[in-house]
Amino acid sequence: MASKLKALQSKACQASQLISKHGSGYYKQLLEQNKQYIQEPATIEKCNLLAKQLLYTRLASIPVRCEAFWKELDYVKHLWRNRQDLKVEDAGIAALFGLECYAWYCAGEIVGRGFTFTGYSV
Structure with a gap:
């Protein structure tokens, strides 16, 4: 567990250095490209x-x-x-749409429970 924490801290430090080095340049470039919306x-x-x-x-x-x-x-x-x-393709599209709706419902339930799968938080 401690090694995973050290690895995570190392990755966060690397990301922080990358952002501090290139962040302002990216910000300026983004504003320059979208100046017509400002x-x-x-x-x-x-x-x-x-x-x-x-x-x-x-x-x-x-x-x-x-x-x-x-x-x-x-x-x-x-x-x-x-x-x-109906063709098989149309039925397949309808089934995939229904499956996608169900998956979004399940994801919403998981998010609503605080990202727990059983409903109990540890």
Whole structure:
């Protein structure tokens, strides 16, 4: 156990040195590449305005998202009505989608329990 702790400390030290050496250069490069997205001057009022614009833009997109949802639902209903015409590929995709939903549910349960598998924390 102590050797694993020493190895972990060594890796953390190496990562810290790498970040301190190259971090500011990466930060400057990232800002330079994305300068068209930076608002000048960066004031509290401007940040509040952008936050409100994001919120209301998202709210305005809800009807479009609802319409897309109902179209998808109609497509699924159509597929279910004509299920005898389904291909093996379509059934496989549906099964994989169901499996993925179940896996995300299980992962959410594990995260909700504090990353324990049995529900008991040690």
